[in-house]
Amino acid sequence: MRQITILSGKGGTGKTTLTASFAALAKRLVVADCDVDAPDLHMLLKPTVMRKQEFRGSKVAVMDRSKCIKCGICEERCRFNAINELEIDPILCEGCGVCAYVCPAEAITLNEKVCGYAYVSTIRYGFMSHARLNPGEENSGKLVTLVRHNARQIAQKEKVELILNDGPPGIGCPVIASVTGVDLGVVVVEPTLSGIHDMERALKMLNHFQINPLVCINKYDLNMENTKKIEEFCMDNGIEVAGRISFDPIVTEAMVMGKTVLEYSPNSAVSREIREGWSRILNALGSVDHV
Amino acid sequence: MIISVASGKGGTGKTTVAVALALSADEDVQLIDCDVEEPNVHILLRPKIDEERPVYSLVPAILEDRCNLCGKCVDLCQYNALFLSPEKVLFYPELCHSCGLCAIACPEEAITEEKRQIGVVRRGSAQKVDVVYGELNVGEPMAAPLIREVKKEVDREKTVIVDAPPGASCPVVESVYGSDFALLVTEPTPFGLHDLKIAVEVLRTLKIPLGVVVNRAGIGDGKVYEYCGEEGIPIMLEIPFSKEIAELYSRGVPFVTRMEGWREKFRNLLEKIRRCSPA
Incomplete structure (x- = not known):
């Protein structure tokens, strides 16, 4: 089984x-939406849910007022400023349990809470593992780990050879959880100064976790000078540029219709560029040592 | 504002x-x-x-000569950042939330906290x-x-x-x-x-x-x-x-x-x- 993450x-x-279009090209695969904060992939892939499970990722401290002796030790010891005037703020509480441990009156307990849901579904190209974190919750990295676990499980059961992960933005905990152990990390970059800055940090992160990188330049014709800079950077660092995809309003039109670009406009230049990108990604995957 | x-x-x-x-x-x-x-x-x-x-964030430093492997810190850590192996307590800094509970709870006072730069x-x-x-x-x-x-x-x-x-x-x-x-x-x-x-x-x-x-x-x-x-x-x-x-x-x-x-x-x-x- 091979795994690719788009980040x-x-x-x-x-x-x-791009993930949705790649899925359309791969024909039979498992797609995992690792952006559990703000998942969007289901709008294009329209999954039919087979299994839904609760995600209990963290705990929250709850105080029994009748037992509280108002000593204030909990407030003093909480490092997240989650207790103010003996009132626990469930939003700031990280569920560490310090307050419950130090409370001399045993007035505080840690309760498990449902932080979101994970789903395993069928799609027209195979299967999809996805989730929804409740807004404002913590531990999205843990939920990503569950989504990837579910993806591997269904892939094994259904004998699917490829898992494609759609990663979240950033380089922090949910992103790290999306890339650990994958064969390839494909960094999608736009030719803007911010895009280049963020790509460099994403590539450093991949390097830190020893994951093979590839770069794909989206909307490359927005600024040719920056596109050249990206290509030079990749050349200097021995990273292959797998694709160059032009800026075209049909991408948004396809999204409004709830379709992948390949279905919406299969003969467009963008679709051709996506096909070329995907075949280079598969080539690169073929040359990565199977672990 | x-x-x-x-x-x-x-x-x-x-x-x-x-x-x-x-x-x-x-x-x-x-x-x-x-x-x-x-x-x-x-x-x-x-x-x-x-x-x-x-x-910096604060992370535990385990004083191995004091640790008697009771495993209390491992049980209490809500983030699975500590793991009890037969010889010692292992620490995974990337999972630590710096709450300080392990240091508070260690009955042998074998855990102190040290600074680790995060950014x-x-x-x-x-x-x-x-x-x-x-x-x-x-x-x-x-x-x-x-x-x-x-x-x-x-x-x-x-x-x-x-x-x-x-x-x-x-x-x-x-x-x-x-x-x-x-x-x-x-x-x-x-x-x-x-x-x-x-x-x-x-x-x-x-x-x-x-x-x-x-x-x-x-x-x-x-x-x-x-x-x-x-x-x-x-x-x-x-x-x-x-x-x-x-x-x-x-x-x-x-x-x-x-x-x-x-x-x-x-x-x-x-x-x-x-x-x-x-x-």
Whole structure:
């Protein structure tokens, strides 16, 4: 089983649009939407849910007022400023349990809470593992780990050879959880100064976790000078540029219709560029040592 | 007052809007970039940096000669950052939330805490805007502790603009917490709308008054407007889709400095925010 993660550092560079199109080209695969904060891939892949499970990722401290002796030790010891005037703020509480441990009156307990849901579904190209974190919750990295676990499980059961992960923006915990152990990390970059800055950090992160990188330049014709800079940077660092995809309003039109670009406009230049990109990604995957 | 600029979806134009607000205000402004994973404000404003300080988190250091392998710390740690092997307690720093419980609870006093650097906070200025931003070390998973440090720089005497990270989980909550108003930047597309709804839920839970900025108006469809109408969410400003704005952004140039009339529009936006916000 091979695994690829699409990431970007900067948000909104086209990860989900490309993931959906790649899925259409791969024909039979498992797609995992690892952007559990703000998942969008289901709008294009329209999954039919087979299994839904609760995600209990963290705990929250709850105080029994009748037992509280108002000593204030909990407030003093909480490092997240989650207790103010003996009132626990469930939003700031990280569920560490310090307050419950230090409370001399045993007035505080840690309760498990449902932080979101994970789903395993069928799609027209195979299967999809996805989730939804409740807004404002913590531990999205843990939920990503569950989504990837579910993806591997269904892939094994259904004998699917490829898992394609759509990663979240950033380079922090949910992104790290999206890339650990994959064969390839494809960084989607737009030719803007911010895009380049964020790509460099995303590539450093991949390097830190020893994951083979590839770069795909989206909306490359927005600024040719920056596109050249990206290509030079990749050349200097021995990273292959797998694709160059032009800026075209049909990408948004396809999204409005709830379709992948390949279905919406199969003969367009963008679709051709996406096909070329995907075949280079598969080539690169073929040359990566199977672990 | 503190105004947060947020969005569920990434790449909708948060930084563009935050920078435009800061450059348009008449009064003294502080712009705080809380997207510590991928900070971008400094790319548009190129501030002169006056101060850089390292940020640390506290992690346990286990004194092996005192540890009797009772495993209490391992049982109590809610984040599975400690693991009991036959010879010693193993520590996984990337899972640690720095709560300090293991050190408090160790009956042998075999755990002390030591500092581990997770990133830096930089302070500087560009024109008359005070700029603060954090940069998380690459490979470091936990953004929230660094965001907390960045927010310690908030200067209540000024108009404070917070540029939040994308998403809807803990780093976003940490960034917008305590704001008087939140501007949610969206694009009028299905992805934009879907993620806007998630962001609205987060801000309503936090009881922060909010309004929407529609960026790239003209692309996509009309559903964002329908949704805002039904929910009674004010649309504070529309920025049309324009290749000129996109091109300026690609070169790191804030569009309000080049395109006429936009500073005025952002000044009006600040005025509207003041009227909408209780503070």
